[in-house]
Amino acid sequence: MRIDRKWEPHKPTIRLKLEPEEIERNLQNGKAISRAGLQHLAPAHPLSLPVANGPAKEPRATLDWSENAVNGEHLWLETNVSGDLCYLGEENCQVRFAKSALRRKCAVCKIVVHTACIEQLEKINFRCKPTFREGGSRSPRENFVRHHWVHRRRQEGKCKQCGKGFQQKFSFHSKEIVAISCSWCKQAFHNKVTCFMLHHIEEPCSLGAHAAVIVPPTWIIKVKKPQNSLKASNRKKKRTSFKRKASKRGMEQENKGRPFVIKPISSPLMKPLLVFVNPKSGGNQGTKVLQMFMWYLNPRQVFDLSQEGPKDALELYRKVPNLRILACGGDGTVGWILSILDELQLSPQPPVGVLPLGTGNDLARTLNWGGGYTDEPVSKILCQVEDGTIVQLDRWNLHVERNPDLPPEELEDGVCKLPLNVFNNYFSLGFDAHVTLEFHESREANPEKFNSRFRNKMFYAGAAFSDFLQRSSRDLSKHVKVVCDGTDLTPKIQELKFQCIVFLNIPRYCAGTMPWGNPGDHHDFEPQRHDDGYIEVIGFTMASL
Incomplete structure (x- = not known):
């Protein structure tokens, strides 16, 4: 096996600016209203909804990408939050006297209704915010988005009109509508004629603080x-141009x-974002993160990787200018997305940011995204994606060749093709590779046991200790040959009896350690970088591990 000395063309990656003034600006931009609650306000242009003739259909929890998709359809999630009353209110609620009736919450507009009241909600024609527009319309295309106004019994922040806060005498089970807010731009007004006026219903929506990264439904x-x-x-009546x-x-x-x-409208100010979330990464944070991004963005730019891979979404958005991608998951999730970008050969390649939901998150640490997601506001993350600096990342091809020095009978069980032939972080042989493989196979077999980052790290520690006792990699040095830039390092490897050999592309390794160290301590070593076209080769003895 050999690693190409000629490195693969860079894949742009988002790196954060950490200057104090940048952080302050992000925090200011991140103040968005995100609490939910309540009643009906008719949209400006109602659409007819299909009427079910048979038994009640199951409430939809995922986006419909088929030709039967209905615009403004809610995405219902089960909820047990006790502080939110049914959006229909006492007059229209179907189970207002039932204390333990099941309820659902829309992930997109944050309203809460009883499951039995969903059909009634369709009858009064209160729809969720539109996520697309219908094709084939004779009317001229609207290039702007209208507000999606929702009544709220609870609201944070201040009124856009008068600047005063939303006073709530009783925060729980309040029946009074205190605010009217837009689920697109997050503007909120007091439920008073002096604050919320008629012209607000028809005026275009700015899409709020994150307009630059939101994909408008008109696209x-x-x-x-x-x-x-x-x-x-039509051909008989009229000939089109x-x-x-x-x-x-x-x-x-x-x-x-x-x-x-x-059909995007190009603008230098727009940086449309695709969000890919892997709920299997790390712990249970993925599902929560997925719902929060659906609240802030157009749900049709947020994708659950447990439902479908990223290929179809990337193909759909491939011609969108200034496209950016946010991978919410571990380093494996990032590698998956980058491999699909390789396959599709998008030009130019969109930059990829990382929201670390995995266990190790070494690539995220290298690019200043941190070692793990700690419930930072999603609004702040969107600001960081928009303002982040684009840097380059070396990526390396792996070529597997048969060993000409071995007899044919020993090559029968050999593998000529690897599952992945490109690596972004590091490639290793020996002790740590065996532990990582054991973790991967165990998680694939029993995913329910790997539902927290702490538990995953404990499994790593246990597997490493077991492998240490068995010393399964003690003879590694007898089975490898390493040649770097024409220099044969095999005698040195055999002399030191390395248990692990790592080809390191980024400074971080094994959940944050930096084995290359500080180059200032060793004048013979140059500083390590992830965009210099070089790869570092490091060997570990059992003592150093």
């Missing part, structure tokens, strides 16, 4: 399913049978 188009009879009728025909043909070719297409 996402659900392609209208062609109807042959209607097409034939050549330009119009070309536009339609181009959309059909670009769509390739997919129900949705993206």
Whole structure:
């Protein structure tokens, strides 16, 4: 096996600016209202919802990307929060006298209703914020988004109109509507005629403090399913222009049978963000993070990797200019997304940021995203993604070749192709590789046992101790040959009897340690960087491990 000396072209990655003035600005921008509660305010342009003739359908909990998707459909999650009353209020609530009725909370607009009241909510036509627009409309395209106003019984922050706070005499089980807020821009007003006025209903929404990273619903188009009879009728009555025909043909070719297409409006101020969340990484933080991003962004730019891989989403958004990606997971999640970007060959390559939900998070530490997510406000994270500096990251190809010095019978069980042939952090042989493989196989077999970052680290420690006692890598030095820049290091490896050999691309290793150390202490060693085209080779004895 050999590692290419010629390093692969850089993949841009987001690195945080940590200057004090930057942090202060991010904190100021991050003040967004995020509490929920309540009643009905009719939207400006109601759409007809399908009426169920049969038994009540199961409340939808995931986005519908099919041609049957309904705009403004809520995403219902089970909730047991005792402080939120049913959004319908006492007059319209179907189970107002039941104390233990099941309730659901919309992950997108934060309203809470009883499960039995969801059908009634559709009857009064209170929909969630729209996430796309219908294609094939004859009306001119609207390039702006309208507010999505929601009544709230509880509200944080201050009124946009009068600047006063929202006074709540009884925070729990309050029946009074104290505020009207927009689930897009998060602006909130007192529920008074002097604060919330008629012109607020029709005015365009700015999308709030994070408008630069939000994908507006006007960009996402659900392609209208062609109807042959209607097409034939149109051809008889009217001939469309050549330009119009070309536009339609181009959309059909670009769509390739997919129900949705993206038609972005280019702007140097826009940095649209795709968020990929891996709930399996680290502990149980992934699900919570997924819901918070759906609240702040367009839900159609937030993807759950446990439902589907990132390929379809990246293909859908591949032509969006200034695209940025946030990988919420461990280093393996980041590598997965980068491998799909390699496969799709996007040009230019979008920069990738990391929200560390994994166990080790060495790449996240290297890029100043921290060693683990500690419930920082999502609003602050969005500011950091928008303002982060783009840096380069070396990535290395691995080539596996048969050993010509071995007899054919010993090569029968050999592997000629690795599951992954590119590495971003480090590549290792021996002790730590065996422990990591054992962790991976155990988590795949029993994912329910690996639901916290602390428990994962304890498993690592136990597996490492067991492997240490068994000394499964004690003969590693007898089975490897290492040549670096033409220099054969094999005799040195055999002399020191290394139990582990690491090819290090980034300074961090094994959950934050820095084995390369401080280059100032060793004048013969140059400082380690993740964008210099060099890789560091380090050997560990059992004592040093």
